[in-house]
Amino acid sequence: MGRSVDCGQRMIAPRDRYRRPIPVLTQLTVREYTARLASGEPTPGGGSGAGLVAALGAALGEMVANFTVGKEKYRDAWEHVAPVLAQLTAHRDRLLDLTDRDADAYAQVGAAYGMAKDTDEQKAARAEAIQEALKAAASVPLGVCEEVAAALELLPVLLLHGNPNLVSDVGVAAELGEAAFRCAWLNVEINFASIKDEAYKARMRKHLEDLMALAENTAVAVWDETVRRVRGA
Amino acid sequence: MGRSVDCGQRMIAPRDRYRRPIPVLTQLTVREYTARLASGEPTPGGGSGAGLVAALGAALGEMVANFTVGKEKYRDAWEHVAPVLAQLTAHRDRLLDLTDRDADAYAQVGAAYGMAKDTDEQKAARAEAIQEALKAAASVPLGVCEEVAAALELLPVLLLHGNPNLVSDVGVAAELGEAAFRCAWLNVEINFASIKDEAYKARMRKHLEDLMALAENTAVAVWDETVRRVRGA
Numbered sequence A, B: 001m002g003r004s005v006d007c008g009q010r011m012i013a014p015r016d017r018y019r020r021p022i023p024v025l026t027q028l029t030v031r032e033y034t035a036r037l038a039s040g041e042p043t044p045g046g047g048s049g050a051g052l053v054a055a056l057g058a059a060l061g062e063m064v065a066n067f068t069v070g071k072e073k074y075r076d077a078w079e080h081v082a083p084v085l086a087q088l089t090a091h092r093d094r095l096l097d098l099t100d101r102d103a104d105a106y107a108q109v110g111a112a113y114g115m116a117k118d119t120d121e122q123k124a125a126r127a128e129a130i131q132e133a134l135k136a137a138a139s140v141p142l143g144v145c146e147e148v149a150a151a152l153e154l155l156p157v158l159l160l161h162g163n164p165n166l167v168s169d170v171g172v173a174a175e176l177g178e179a180a181f182r183c184a185w186l187n188v189e190i191n192f193a194s195i196k197d198e199a200y201k202a203r204m205r206k207h208l209e210d211l212m213a214l215a216e217n218t219a220v221a222v223w224d225e226t227v228r229r230v231r232g233a
Helices: A030-038 A046-066 A072-113 A120-152 A155-161 A164-192 A198-232 B030-038 B046-066 B072-113 B120-152 B155-161 B164-192 B198-232
Strands: none
Touching: A030 A046, A030 B030, A030 B046, A030 B072, A046 A072, A046 A120, A046 A155, A046 A164, A046 B030, A046 B046, A046 B164, A072 A120, A072 A155, A072 B030, A120 A164, A120 A198, A155 A164, A155 A198, A164 A198, A164 B046, A164 B164, A164 B198, A198 B164, B030 B046, B046 B072, B046 B120, B046 B155, B046 B164, B072 B120, B072 B155, B120 B164, B120 B198, B155 B164, B155 B198, B164 B198
16 A cells, blocks of 8 residues: 545545455445444545435335335325335435445546656646546535435425324434435535636536525424424324 | 234334344345335334434544544644544444344334233233333433434544544534434434333433533534535635
């Protein structure tokens, strides 16, 4: 293992480190994943963790839907809840894919920093590769933000039509979604610190600001209504 | 599988359901765990998810510590960060144990609800067993709250002495800790809805209120300082 390179985030070791295969993170056991997250390995990091937390939030929404659809007592709710279930499952799948992709994207940044920089041409090629890799890396937490914002919009349907015995799980889904959004947003920003394309950054920041307003409003409303119901139970 | 019994939370099937072995949740792969969380199985639920999110937060704090201790550049920080690393690892281990225990505790509640209730004596024994099982089930998210509150208190040391390249991971750790606390708290409250011992509930609520004030103050302070540094980078 060679000298570490500072890319403005975790310390990244040069290329040779990334010749080692990266495990598919979501195929690790829960204990293995958390141990690797805790370790001095550069991946997974906070971006992958944010994707996983978002997936857990979507899964809790699905659980509420699964305790509604197919239960005779809630037959009138099925037509409202079944489409939400299908959409949340799709969000969870994509969020777990992003959880895995974060490590690859991060490895690409490390590889770009490890490129030769002896001649002016090499330096220019390396600088361009770094910028491309940083944008690709930022696209992962950006994707988490987009998935979470869309998943959160489905939760009010579960408050209206879902099995009321699982109301606390709707609140937990909202809370985890909001936290995952904020964590992913911070991971976009830390990537932006090293990205030089100001127009790209301004465009993405506006996009994220709109998504965050939507996500936070929905999450807070769902959480508050959940707490009201749990306390009134 | 028999008729489901409503215990004020998820619908719980009678005893026979719990004769099936429950897998050790943290030994499932990340994909398997999230799929089971999403499913119509009664466990894991929101309480287990809260324990896992708290463990992910602790793990991210450990990652920051692991990129500090042993790195020559940060030698002066080692004496401050090494004890934090050891404590966060202990918190993570206990949080993952709680993530597993949530399913067992929940199964005990289901088993108590499934007890015979033909005679008055059986009814009394069943009612007592249900109350005991609900208290045991509440102790799991209560334990998550205690572990998270203690873990959050360690994060300011990482902001002061940790590798500054990983500052965003300290912020993510704080955000996940805060969200996990709130989710665990909600799971305590949903259990309380069925617990009749008012003195016990009042004592626990006061304890949780104190912990929450501490946890939220620390999490918000760490998050705000992280955002300030990331934006200033």
